[in-house]
Amino acid sequence: MHEDIxxxxxxxxxxxxxxxxxxxxxxxxxxxxxxxRLSRYVANAPLAEAGIYVCVLALLIALT
Known part of the structure; x- marks a missing residue:
């Protein structure tokens, strides 16, 4: 998906x-x-989800 949409x-x-x-x-x-129940394992669950979003986005860009 390297072309414009x-x-x-x-x-x-x-x-x-x-x-x-x-x-x-x-x-x-x-x-x-x-x-x-991710919130039990991390101090700030929304921040952890934002970090996971960035990681997923980076993986999508790197692997395609």
């Missing part, structure tokens, strides 16, 4: 596509985090 005649950077896919993966992971 054409959406209604507007060119959108491929980074936006990667960010949306990473967000969808994070939504799926949030269900898992709720099941294992």
């Amino acid at each position: 054409h959406f209604g005649g507007v060119l959108i950077s491929s980074f936006v596509g990667y960010a949306l896919v990473a967000f969808a993966i994070l939504l799926a992971l949030r269900f898992l985090f709720a099941r294992i």
